[in-house]
Amino acid sequence: MGNADRLSRIREAVRATGSATVGELAALTGASEMTIRRDLDALAAQGVLERVRGGARSTVLRGEEPPFALRAHDGVESKALIAAEAAGLIADGETVVLDSGTTCLEVAKVLRGRRVTVMPLSLQAVHLLGENPGRTTLLVPGGRPRPGEGALTGPLTLASLAALRFDTAVIGCCGLAADQGLTAYDLDDAVVKQAAIGSARRVVAVADGSKLAHTAHAFVAPVSALHTLVTDASAPREELAAIEAARVSVLTAGPASG
Numbered sequence: 001m002g003n004a005d006r007l008s009r010i011r012e013a014v015r016a017t018g019s020a021t022v023g024e025l026a027a028l029t030g031a032s033e034m035t036i037r038r039d040l041d042a043l044a045a046q047g048v049l050e051r052v053r054g055g056a057r058s059t060v061l062r063g064e065e066p067p068f069a070l071r072a073h074d075g076v077e078s079k080a081l082i083a084a085e086a087a088g089l090i091a092d093g094e095t096v097v098l099d100s101g102t103t104c105l106e107v108a109k110v111l112r113g114r115r116v117t118v119m120p121l122s123l124q125a126v127h128l129l130g131e132n133p134g135r136t137t138l139l140v141p142g143g144r145p146r147p148g149e150g151a152l153t154g155p156l157t158l159a160s161l162a163a164l165r166f167d168t169a170v171i172g173c174c175g176l177a178a179d180q181g182l183t184a185y186d187l188d189d190a191v192v193k194q195a196a197i198g199s200a201r202r203v204v205a206v207a208d209g210s211k212l213a214h215t216a217h218a219f220v221a222p223v224s225a226l227h228t229l230v231t232d233a234s235a236p237r238e239e240l241a242a243i244e245a246a247r248v249s250v251l252t253a254g255p256a257s258g
Contacts, residue, residue, distance in 0.1 A: 001029055010039055014049050019057035047148055078208045078232040081253035083107040086170055086206050086230045089251075090116060094167040097196045098125055100151035100189070101172030103206045112136055119164065121157065121192060123150035139164070146186065153188035161195040169200035171226075173207050174216035178242035181223050183216040190218035202227045209234030212243075223248060 001009070006029045013028055014020050020028075025036045040056045043049050049056045083106035090096060092115040098104050100122035108125040111118055113134035120126050120138075123145050129138045142156030171193055175183040182205065184190040197203050197220070205226050212235050228249045231240070235252065244250050 001031070006031055006035075007039055007043065010036070011043065011048055014056050015058050017058075019052070019055060021055035023055075025055070078234070078254065079103045079106045082206050082208060082230050082232055083110050085251055085253040086204055087111055087114075089204060089228065089230075090114075090168055090170075092116065095119075095164075097121065097161065097164075097166045097169045097200060099169070099171045099193060099196060100125070100149065103208065104170055104172045107170050107206060119160070119166070121152050121196065123152070143192075146189070149186075151186075151189055151192070153186075153192050157192055158195050161192070161199045164199060166200040168202045168204060169196045171196060171203060171205050171220075173205060173211055173220065175214040176205065176207050176211050176223070176229070176243075177213050177215050178223050178239060178246060180215040180219075182220040182225070184218045184220055185216045187218045190220045193220045197221055197225055204228045204230060206230050208232050209236065212236055213239040222246075 009029055010025055013025060022033050022036050026033045029036070040049065040051055044051045044056065047059065050059050079102060082103055086107050087110035090111070095117040096111070098108060098118055098120045105122065105124050105128065108120060108128050112129055113136055115135040117137040117139060118129055119141055120129060121141065126140055129136060141152055141160035143152030143160070144154040144156070145152055171182070173182045174185045182193070184193060203226050205228070207229065209232050212231065223243055223246045226248045228251060229243060230251045230253060232253050240250050
């Protein structure tokens with residue numbers, strides 16, 4: 001088992017059970033306990049888990065958003081497909097406000113170098129788009145980054161959004177349900193999403209299937225505020241039908257499920 005596969009297996013095991021010992025993880029991966037201890041130290045440094053005596057425990061509590069470092073490793077292929085589909089909706093010359101989150105970061109990767117103007121709402125996307133931008137025009141908002149997330153929030157972010165108008169807002173979410181709308185875990189993040197939606201003529205939500213039919217506690221907007229949802233083949237069909245009934249265009253990235 002390679003290093004990346006082993007780390008992924010450890011992350012999933014600790015998250016699924018809440019905690020695991022070094023011995024249990026060594027048996028699961030076939031690695032030595034010394035290697036497992038080094039892996040746990042590395043994952044703890046990323047905020048993915050917490051080291052405890054003899055093993056590790058998950059930092060993800062019920063009803064809380066998983067850390068960015070953990071989400072960044074989940075569903076990478078699906079997020080890349082969703083990002084490519086969403087970026088295909090954006091024409092050259094458009095102005096785009098790009099939400100924070102791991103899926104929107106994938107969208108930034110696809111937009112980099114395109115002849116578009118982008119204002120990202122996360123430090124990660126600002127850095128990404130600032131490196132060899134090519135024809136891309138980068139607008140950098142003010143704001144306070146959320147610790148561990150890099151998402152920009154606060155009055156300076158809201159002022160930046162209020163001062164501009166965009167062709168398209170690409171919005172991520174923590175939950176999306178036809179009856180409960182678009183939701184987020186963080187209240188400050190929810191306010192920024194609301195402002196981004198209000199600043200754009202068109203709203204494109206990007207969310208893999210795990211976010212659908214799920215509700216976080218901070219309300220952002222009703223599903224009718226969206227023009228398009230880009231998701232993947234794992235999205236529950238009944239929920240997609242309900243979202244489409246609200247006159248939202250639904251695009252499924254990647255191969256259709258059988």
